[in-house]
Amino acid sequence: MSKRQALQLYKALIRESKKFPAYNFRHYALRKIRDSFRENRQLTDQDVIRQKMDEGVRNLDVIKRQVVVSQLYSTEKLVIEHVRAQKN
Amino acid sequence: MYRHYLKLRPVLSHNFSSKRSYSKPAFDKTVADTYSIKDEVFIGRPLYMDAQATTPLDPRVLDAMLPYLTSYYGNPHSRTHAYGWESEAAVEKSRKQVASIIGADPKEIIFTSGATESNNIAVKGVARFYGAKKKHIITTQTEHKCVLDSCRAMEAEGFKVTYLPVGTNGIISLEDLDRTITPETSLVSIMTVNNEIGVKQPIAEIGRLCKQKKVFFHTDAAQAVGKIPLDVNSMNIDLMSISGHKIYGPKGVGALYVRRRPRVRVEPVQSGGGQERGIRSGTVPTPLAVGIGEACAISEREMPYDHAWMEKLSKRLIDTIFGALSHVVRNGDPVETYPGCVNLSFAFVEGESLLMALKDVALSSGSACTSASLEPSYVLRAIGTDEDLAHSSIRFGFGRFTTMEEVDYTAKKCIQHVTRLREMSPLWEMIQEGIDLKTIKWSQH
Numbered sequence: 001m002s003k004r005q006a007l008q009l010y011k012a013l014i015r016e017s018k019k020f021p022a023y024n025f026r027h028y029a030l031r032k033i034r035d036s037f038r039e040n041r042q043l044t045d046q047d048v049i050r051q052k053m054d055e056g057v058r059n060l061d062v063i064k065r066q067v068v069v070s071q072l073y074s075t076e077k078l079v080i081e082h083v084r085a086q087k088n
Numbered sequence: 089m090y091r092h093y094l095k096l097r098p099v100l101s102h103n104f105s106s107k108r109s110y111s112k113p114a115f116d117k118t119v120a121d122t123y124s125i126k127d128e129v130f131i132g133r134p135l136y137m138d139a140q141a142t143t144p145l146d147p148r149v150l151d152a153m154l155p156y157l158t159s160y161y162g163n164p165h166s167r168t169h170a171y172g173w174e175s176e177a178a179v180e181k182s183r184k185q186v187a188s189i190i191g192a193d194p195k196e197i198i199f200t201s202g203a204t205e206s207n208n209i210a211v212k213g214v215a216r217f218y219g220a221k222k223k224h225i226i227t228t229q230t231e232h233k234c235v236l237d238s239c240r241a242m243e244a245e246g247f248k249v250t251y252l253p254v255g256t257n258g259i260i261s262l263e264d265l266d267r268t269i270t271p272e273t274s275l276v277s278i279m280t281v282n283n284e285i286g287v288k289q290p291i292a293e294i295g296r297l298c299k300q301k302k303v304f305f306h307t308d309a310a311q312a313v314g315k316i317p318l319d320v321n322s323m324n325i326d327l328m329s330i331s332g333h334k335i336y337g338p339k340g341v342g343a344l345y346v347r348r349r350p351r352v353r354v355e356p357v358q359s360g361g362g363q364e365r366g367i368r369s370g371t372v373p374t375p376l377a378v379g380i381g382e383a384c385a386i387s388e389r390e391m392p393y394d395h396a397w398m399e400k401l402s403k404r405l406i407d408t409i410f411g412a413l414s415h416v417v418r419n420g421d422p423v424e425t426y427p428g429c430v431n432l433s434f435a436f437v438e439g440e441s442l443l444m445a446l447k448d449v450a451l452s453s454g455s456a457c458t459s460a461s462l463e464p465s466y467v468l469r470a471i472g473t474d475e476d477l478a479h480s481s482i483r484f485g486f487g488r489f490t491t492m493e494e495v496d497y498t499a500k501k502c503i504q505h506v507t508r509l510r511e512m513s514p515l516w517e518m519i520q521e522g523i524d525l526k527t528i529k530w531s532q533h
Contacts, residue, residue: 024136024489025147035393058150066147069154079448080133080497 004047010037010058018062019067021074023081029063128272130448138452139334139485140283140311140429145379146336146488152382153338153376156375164374177373182381186343189305189388190328191319198364199342199380200373203310204234205357206344210306210366211238213354214275214327215247222274226303227251228285229470231279235306235308239277245376248272257421258287260472262297264474269301270377274304284454284467284483285420286429295324304352310334310342314387315426320345326352330384332376332477336488337383341376341447344368347468394488395427401486401495402427408499413506415519419468428485433468433477435517437509440480445505449498452483523529 006072010033017029043049111196136144156178166172166178180194187194200206200451215225227239228250239249250268254260260278269276274300281288291307297304306327309318314335320328328345332338346352346367360369387394410416415435431454434442454465464478473481484498499501517526 019350020147024144024491027491027493032393062148062151062482065154066151069150070147075133077132078135079130080135080493082130083497 006037007051009053009060013056013063016063016067019071020063021067021070023078025066025070028073093421094226101284114400121516128445130509131189132448134185134339134448135452135498136254136450137484137494138220138450138488140269140286140331140483141452141485142339143336143487144489145333145338146386146415149337149379149382149384153375153379156378162372162374163371164377165361168455174427178374179372179377181376185381185385185388186330187345189313189318190325190330190345191321193348194344196320196348197345199377200344200365202333202341202342203232203329203331204342205368206331206342207232207234207306207308209344209354209357210327210329210346211235211275211277212242212308212357213367214304214352215242216245217245217353218356224248224250224270224272225277226250226252226265226273227276227277227278228254228289228462230258230282230284230467231277232242232283232308235277235279239417252278254470255484256280256472257424258285258419258467259289259421259424260294261294262290263421265294266301267296267301268295273301273303276303277308277312278305279308280318281309281316281429282420282427283311283468284465286311286426288312288424288426290424291318298326299324311426311429314384315393315398315428317391320347327354330380332380332383335380335383338379340377341373341379341380351462368461377393390488391465395480397449397488398426398428398486401490401492402430403485404492405430405484405495405499408496412503417473419471419473419481428486430486431481432484433473433481434506435477435480436513436519437480437506439480439482441509442480442502445509446498446501449501451498452485453481454483462466 008012013033014030017026018031020026020029040052098463103497116382137517150238155177160171160174160178162171162173162175164175166173166175179199183194183197183199186197190390195263198209200209211225219251223246225239225247227249240252243249252260252268265276276294278289278291278294280291295305304326305395306329307325308329310329311334314320315332325345326347330345337378344367346354354367356369358369361370363369382425406418409432413434417433417435419433443451443453454467464475465481468478468481486495
């Protein structure tokens with residue numbers, strides 16, 4: 001399991017999570033992915049790494065499917081998203 | 089064209105409730121320096137800060153449920169074909185996941201429609217089964233309505249019920265409990281985490297006491313499972329109620345843990361086909377059972393991560409509000425508490441007016457079940473909160489999906505509106521002038 005593969009998975013997870021139309025799900029997914037990769041960075045046991053990578057790949061599939069579902073039933077943006085848009 | 093319609097429709101259907109913009113009346117320009125809440129304009133959906141009422145369905149939970157809402161529709165109790173077997177396998181996997189989070193055996197888990205039903209089965213079921221010899225139940229004054237009402241129903245059937253008082257921090261006294269248990273007592277029902285003030289009861293100590301006195305111990309853990317570590321064996325819990333929608337699972341499903349060794353017998357409330365060991369007849373809803381199972385599995389895996397986030401959020405809210413406002417009281421014990429629930433009383437502010445002003449944040453003054461009434465919460469009254477402070481309480485409920493940005497926005501808005509409402513209050517003015525309100529003799533009209 002190479003460092004490059006882990007980085008690829010990380011980037012794919014972040015890219016997909018950004019597609020969540022719901023503010024709360026999007027922010028949770030980004031926070032969780034970043035924290036999980038940071039926490040697992042110092043892993044050395046190849047079996048554990050492979051297990052975590054498989055978990056990540058499964059989660060990527062879940063995110064891809066749930067982004068589609070979320071987009072089908074999206075709501076109006078939250079009040080803070082509008083506030084932020086006004087500031088920028 | 090069709091796609092366009094699909095994309096637009098859900099947004100339009102929500103517009104009436106979420107998009108509120110008020111135009112200023114023309115004469116307003118002449119009195120521009122007077123602030124009016126009516127001029128407050130906000131666009132967008134309110135933030136969700138009511139996690140004790142319910143939580144959003146985790147996308148991972150929905151992902152686990154969807155196959156059972158679409159392709160796998162078999163009745164889990166059908167024994168003669170593959171449709172039944174695959175549903176049964178899913179339900180049994182979920183039973184294992186629910187059992188695992190509380191350290192139970194899967195055989196001890198009964199699926200119900202929610203924590204209310206679980207509480208009903210536990211209180212009425214145990215009381216009725218052992219009712220011939222033992223006719224006494226002990227509970228607390230701060231329990232959820234469904235436990236209190238089940239106890240009332242048992243009183244009508246001739247049982248004696250003791251409603252234990254709680255201290256000003258919301259926690260019961262073990263000496264009180266010890267003194268109240270008699271040889272007549274069949275059941276002690278005390279909730280783990282309070283839904284209004286977030287206080288944690290000393291469950292392990294209560295369990296030890298009940299075991300020693302040979303009394304069954306039921307705990308309503310709807311607000312606690314998945315949020316704080318629980319173990320039915322080390323804590324000597326005999327029955328436990330669990331809710332699906334408080335842990336990012338679906339609404340309409342819950343579970344009841346019933347100890348098998350030594351066996352706790354309950355008389356079923358609902359008659360029928362004898363599913364769930366005869367304790368809760370009726371077809372188990374496979375997708376909902378899968379949902380609560382997956383929700384438990386995620387919560388068990390991520391409990392330390394989620395709990396650390398709750399602590400961070402609640403610390404930020406409390407620090408910000410207490411840093412900017414005086415005369416704010418936190419209801420319930422500040423240490424023995426679940427950090428995702430912060431109940432604050434803002435003196436000299438009417439809670440309802442504050443809730444109305446904070447319309448861009450979904451908050452509640454207490455339990456959703458009693459939020460329709462203007463009566464102050466019975467939980468706050470039980471902990472001895474003054475009537476005026478009980479009227480000015482607000483419950484902030486965080487969840488896994490709450491962001492720091494949302495907490496900051498809520499705190500900012502809260503401070504702004506409390507300050508504004510206090511400036512309108514004659515009582516606040518007197519406090520500023522150093523008058524002790526308790527010394528004033530109010531004339532009767």
